[in-house]
Amino acid sequence: MSVYTPVTAEELEAWLTRYAVGALVEQTPIATGIENTNYFVTTAKGRFVLTLYERLPRTSCRSIST
Numbered sequence: 456m457s458v459y460t461p462v463t464a465e466e467l468e469a470w471l472t473r474y475a476v477g478a479l480v481e482q483t484p485i486a487t488g489i490e491n492t493n494y495f496v497t498t499a500k501g502r503f504v505l506t507l508y509e510r511l512p513r514t515s516c517r518s519i520s521t
Contacts, residue, residue, distance in 0.1 A: 458484040458485075458486070458492050458493075458494075459491075459492050459507075459509050460492045460507050460509065462482070462492075462494065462505075462507070464479060464482060467479055467482055467494075467496065467505070471496075471498065475500070476498045476499075476500050476501065476503065477498040477499030477500035477501075478498060478499045479496070479497075479498055480497040480498055480499060481495075481496075481497040482494050482495070482496050482497075482505075483495040483497075485504075490509055490510060491506050491507060491508050491509050491510075492506070492507040492509060493505065493506050493507075
């Protein structure tokens with residue numbers, strides 16, 4: 456199982472408002488993987504992969520917006 460951090464639709468919708476990706480249509484947990492939490496995220500403007508790094512130091516993370 457690779458969903459270590461559950462994300463509700465409400466939490467994801469709030470997070471997505473910071474990016475120009477459109478409204479949340481669907482989120483699907485990705486069941487494979489060994490270290491991080493991953494979701495397929497479908498919005499009004501496309502499909503994305505959301506990765507929550509479980510062990511990466513915060514200083515190594517950056518946010519990317521398209």
